[in-house]
Amino acid sequence: xxxxxxxxxxxxxxxxxxxxxxxxxxxxxxxxxxxxxxxxxxxxxxxxxxxxxxxxxxxxxxxxxxxxxxxxxxxxxxxxxxxxxxxxxxxxxxxxxxxxxxxxxxxxxxxxxxxxxxxxxxxxx
Numbered sequence: 428x429x430x431x432x433x434x435x436x437x438x439x440x441x442x443x444x445x446x447x448x449x450x451x452x453x454x455x456x457x458x459x460x461x462x463x464x465x466x467x468x469x470x471x472x473x474x475x476x477x478x479x480x481x482x483x484x485x486x487x488x489x490x491x492x493x494x495x496x497x498x499x500x501x502x503x504x505x506x507x508x509x510x511x512x513x514x515x516x517x518x519x520x521x522x523x524x525x526x527x528x529x530x531x532x533x534x535x536x537x538x539x540x541x542x543x544x545x546x547x548x549x550x551x552x
Contacts, residue, residue: 428440428441428444469502470501470502471501471502471503471504471505472500472501477497477501480497480500480501481497484496484497484500495521495524495528498520498521498524499521499524
């Protein structure tokens with residue numbers, strides 16, 4: 428109760444503490460923490476949905492947005508900020524996509540999607 432925000436009444440805060448300390452809520456929190464650790468390429472766009480971001484990018488480019496560009500834009504890190512996990516895997520994937528795209532440009536007879544080549548096929552859902 429010592430760290431109760433002044434804007435939250437004592438009775439409400441007491442109920443919140445009781446809720447947060449319940450076994451059900453703690454179990455859910457632990458499950459969520461474990462699920463987040465599984466993510467290989469976490470997004471860095473906050474709560475904004477991919478659908479909204481995709482529509483914005485479509486308007487900016489006046490057409491289709493490539494999977495590669497979308498992946499890069501939704502996982503870009505801010506310079507100077509410290510992150511818990513490494514950005515190296517994501518950077519390596521982006522570099523590989525660039526390499527595949529450059530190789531495709533050299534051999535115009537072959538149509539290859541750089542994103543699909545590096546990341547694998549899309550999964551519905």
